[in-house]
Amino acid sequence: MQVLIAIIIGGIFACAIYMILRRSIVKLIMGLALLGHAANLLIFSAGGLSRARPALVAPGETAPLAPHADPLPQALILTAIVISFGVIAFMMVLVSRASEAVGNDDTDLFTATDQ
Amino acid sequence: MSTLAVLPVLLPLAAAAASTLLYRSLRAQRVIGVVATSSLVVVSLMLFLRVWDEGIVVVRMGDWPSPIGISFVVDLFGAIMVVLASITGAATALYSVRGIDKERQSFLYFPLLHVLLMGVCGAFLTGDIFNLYVWFEVLLMSSFVLLALGNERNQLEGAIKYVTLNLMSSALFLTAIGILYGTFGTLDMADLSRRLASTDRTGVVTTLSMLFLVAFGIKAAIFPLFFWLPASYHTPPFAVSAIFAGLLTKVGVYAIIRVFTLMFPIDPGFTRPLLLFLAAMTMLTGVLGAAAQHEFRRVLSFHIVSQIGYMLLGLALATPLALAGSVFYIMHHIVVKANLFFIAGLADRIRGTSDLRSPGRVSVYARAPLIALVFFIPAMSLAGIPPLSGFFAKLVLVRAGLEIGEWAVVTVALLVSILTLYSMTKIWAEAFWKGPDRNEDEPESVERVPPTMVLPVAVLALITVVVGFLAGPLFGVATRAADQLLDREAYAEAVLGPERGSRP
Numbered sequence: 001m002q003v004l005i006a007i008i009i010g011g012i013f014a015c016a017i018y019m020i021l022r023r024s025i026v027k028l029i030m031g032l033a034l035l036g037h038a039a040n041l042l043i044f045s046a047g048g049l050s051r052a053r054p055a056l057v058a059p060g061e062t063a064p065l066a067p068h069a070d071p072l073p074q075a076l077i078l079t080a081i082v083i084s085f086g087v088i089a090f091m092m093v094l095v096s097r098a099s100e101a102v103g104n105d106d107t108d109l110f111t112a113t114d115q
Numbered sequence: 116m117s118t119l120a121v122l123p124v125l126l127p128l129a130a131a132a133a134s135t136l137l138y139r140s141l142r143a144q145r146v147i148g149v150v151a152t153s154s155l156v157v158v159s160l161m162l163f164l165r166v167w168d169e170g171i172v173v174v175r176m177g178d179w180p181s182p183i184g185i186s187f188v189v190d191l192f193g194a195i196m197v198v199l200a201s202i203t204g205a206a207t208a209l210y211s212v213r214g215i216d217k218e219r220q221s222f223l224y225f226p227l228l229h230v231l232l233m234g235v236c237g238a239f240l241t242g243d244i245f246n247l248y249v250w251f252e253v254l255l256m257s258s259f260v261l262l263a264l265g266n267e268r269n270q271l272e273g274a275i276k277y278v279t280l281n282l283m284s285s286a287l288f289l290t291a292i293g294i295l296y297g298t299f300g301t302l303d304m305a306d307l308s309r310r311l312a313s314t315d316r317t318g319v320v321t322t323l324s325m326l327f328l329v330a331f332g333i334k335a336a337i338f339p340l341f342f343w344l345p346a347s348y349h350t351p352p353f354a355v356s357a358i359f360a361g362l363l364t365k366v367g368v369y370a371i372i373r374v375f376t377l378m379f380p381i382d383p384g385f386t387r388p389l390l391l392f393l394a395a396m397t398m399l400t401g402v403l404g405a406a407a408q409h410e411f412r413r414v415l416s417f418h419i420v421s422q423i424g425y426m427l428l429g430l431a432l433a434t435p436l437a438l439a440g441s442v443f444y445i446m447h448h449i450v451v452k453a454n455l456f457f458i459a460g461l462a463d464r465i466r467g468t469s470d471l472r473s474p475g476r477v478s479v480y481a482r483a484p485l486i487a488l489v490f491f492i493p494a495m496s497l498a499g500i501p502p503l504s505g506f507f508a509k510l511v512l513v514r515a516g517l518e519i520g521e522w523a524v525v526t527v528a529l530l531v532s533i534l535t536l537y538s539m540t541k542i543w544a545e546a547f548w549k550g551p552d553r554n555e556d557e558p559e560s561v562e563r564v565p566p567t568m569v570l571p572v573a574v575l576a577l578i579t580v581v582v583g584f585l586a587g588p589l590f591g592v593a594t595r596a597a598d599q600l601l602d603r604e605a606y607a608e609a610v611l612g613p614e615r616g617s618r619p
Contacts, residue, residue: 020279028275032282039289046297073296076245080289083252090256091278094263098271113273113346 005045012038025095025105032091036084040077047073117174119165120189122158123197123236126151127204131229144225145212151229152205159201159236163194167592171599171609173242181242181610182303188242188610191596192442196239196369199449202578203361204232206571210457211354213565219264219352227264230257231358238366242610244295245302247370248288251334255281258363261355262347273347280343284333291326294319305610308377308603324379324386328371335367337427338396341420345404348419349412349469353460356412360419361453365445368426372441376600381433390431395524398424398531405538411459411469411546414538415452418497421531422448428524429512437515439597440508443590447504447582451493454575458490461564461572462546471545478550483564487547492576494543496583498536504582507590 012034019031052067099105102112118125130151137143166172166189174187189197208228215224234254241247259281263274296302298319299310311320329340336344344364348356381387401421408414426448429441459469465482466475480487496503509532516525582589599605608614 020283025275028279032279032286035283035286036289039286039293042290043293043296046293048297072302073293076292076296079245079249083249083256086256087252087259087278087282090259091282094259094271094274094278097263097266098268098275101266101268101271107275110272110275112269113276113350 001049002045005041005049009038009041009045012041023106023108025099025107025110028107029088029091029095033084033088036080036088040080040084043073043076043080117172119158119162120172120174120187120240123155123162123201123240124233126155126158127229127233127236131226131233134229135223135226138221138223138226141217141220144220148208148225148228149205149212152201152208152232155201155232155236156198156205159194159197162189163191163198166191166194167595171606173610182301182306185241185243185246186303186610187240188305188606189240190599190606191592192369192372192600193239195442195446195592195596196365197236199365199446200232200235200239200362202575203358203449203453204228204235206453206457206575207354207358210357210460210568210571212567214354214460214568215352222264224261224264227257227261228358230254231261231362235362235366239369242304243302244304244307245292248285248292251288251366251370252285254363254366255285258359262351262359264355265351267350269350273350276343277347280333280340284330287326287333288330291323291330294326295323298323303610304373304377305607309607309611309614311378312603320379321382321385324375327374327379331367331370331374332393333367334364335371335423335427336364336420337393337423338400338420341397341401341423344420345408345413345416348416349410353412353456353463357453357456357460360415360456361449364419364423365426365449368423368445371427372430372438372600375430376438377603377606380603381431383433387431387433390427391521391524394424394427394431395527396424397421397427398527402531402534402538406534409471411462411471411542412456414471414542415455415459418535418538419452421535422452422497424531425509425512425528428528429515431524432512432515432519432521434515434519435594435597435601436518437512438600439590439594440511440515442596442600443511443593444508446589446593447496447508447579450575450578450582451496451505454493454572454579455490455497457568457572457575458486458493461486461568462490464564464568466546469546471542474549474551475546476551479547481550486564486569486572487543489572489576490543490547492579494539496579498539499532500536502583504579504586507583507586511590 016031016034019027047070052069055064055068055071057064102109130147134144134147172189176185231254234250237250259278263270301307333340398421401417405414405417426441426444429437462479463469465479468475496505499505499509513525
């Protein structure tokens with residue numbers, strides 16, 4: 001299971017980089033979104049993949065019953081997902097405005113700031 | 116009692132909320148902008164004095180014990196950075212009152228400025244690595260909007276480059292945090308410092324340190340990761356450029372220094388040669404890039420890159436003197452760099468252009484000699500002419516380099532300093548001195564420069580002069596901050612208490 005997840009994460013990272021390096025600006029957004037997903041999956045697997053209970057404390061107990069899953073990576077991913085959701089939404093508007101201004105979606109033509 | 120350490124975050128948050136609610140009244144937003152940022156200066160100075168007197172201040176959110184809860188840890192370095200951030204913020208708010216057009220102001224410019232300051236202060240204060248990521252995102256998010264606000268073609272293109280590379284950096288940072296947590300099981304920087312010190316998994320530690328170096332290196336604009344900076348920093352209004360130039364890359368530098376003192380101390384065999392090489396290349400490529408530019412702010416943008424090299428140099432040399440030099444360099448640089456961008460805005464108003472090749476409609480020196488002279492102070496300070504602040508900052512770094520016999524990098528630092536002087540004199544001659552030919556028609560009306568734009572420039576120039584004359588005592592502050600940075604165990608003990616014999 002660990003190996004499978006590791007290969008999947010690596011694959012997503014590779015796809016993300018490939019998409020970012022494409023010239024079309026829409027693929028740039030897809031690449032950045034995939035990059036965020038890859039990082040999130042990595043955090044998820046970093047917490048350890050196990051068949052365990054949620055880390056909830058049952059009535060009358062003082063600690064969650066072992067074996068329980070580590071809740072922290074899930075909290076981290078939740079935060080990261082919210083952030084990347086906001087950033088990608090902003091990026092989509094930015095890209096649509098920028099491609100309107102340039103009149104093309106080819107990133108090689110985005111050279112106005114380099115002169 | 117501990118609220119003082121949280122106020123640099125709460126105050127901008129409250130100001131952002133209040134000015135968003137008052138979005139109809141630009142006047143109210145301006146007043147809140149200036150008042151809130153000025154009170155932030157007072158608060159941050161109080162926090163600095165407290166840390167100076169009592170040592171590291173720790174605030175635990177919700178009173179959860181470290182390392183379970185998230186804590187704010189304010190050491191001297193963090194407190195100094197917050198003071199500098201608040202000074203830059205206050206200068207920018209005052210400059211923006213007239214320096215930013217009404218359209219941008221009515222599209223929530225001021226609330227975004229407050230949120231940016233909140234993110235920057237949060238990043239300087241937090242003691243938790245994931246929390247640092249969150250503060251980075253807060254400041255990045257508002258900087259994205261500030262950069263694109265106005266919808267000009269240049270701005271949008273610059274924003275695409277800026278946003279893309281900063282998102283890459285954030286993803287790398289997040290990846291590094293994931294691996295760090297998976298390996299060491301904690302996110303509290305003090306706890307990490309102890310666990311990393313006693314681990315024998317050097318392979319993972321080195322990999323992690325390099326991931327952090329690349330992630331923060333993109334944000335700090337070090338060689339070869341800086342290309343987004345000169346492509347975007349000259350596109351927004353001058354006030355926005357100034358606060359970006361003063362603060363944002365320095366947050367990256369702060370993070371590099373924090374991570375490479377607290378978590379991954381400089382390893383003489385591997386990280387030191389690498390960082391020295393990167394520092395030298397950053398200085399050199401930045402200054403050579405600047406020499407080839409003919410737009411006021413693009414020249415200054417390349418100089419930001421070049422100056423980042425000096426800060427990195429102090430960290431790479433890794434002696435207490437060199438690290439103190441780095442801290443002092445940051446203190447000097449933030450004020451000077453923000454001021455240069457402000458003055459670029461004033462010159463642009465008077466000349467009507469920022470292109471150094473064009474004579475403009477009137478010579479700045481002829482029209483407003485005082486502004487031209489005020490440019491001279493930060494410009495010469497940047498080049499390192501005594502008795503201004505930049506001279507002492509460079510002197511310390513050069514001396515620290517010579518003490519341990521790093522001749523090559525010291526040579527580069529001195530050469531870069533001369534080339535900086537060349538760039539500054541180029542700007543002086545082309546943008547301030549030179550004017551249109553006398554035969555041409557006298558321009559009928561030149562825009563007057565409002566006093567609210569001149570005041571922040573004058574104050575920052577005054578600070579530069581004062582830093583130059585009080586270099587001794589201020590360097591004492593930097594030395595104490597550097598000693599604190601190098602004492603990892605003191606930081607860990609302030610957060611976690613004395614080390615226990617065994618750990619789970």
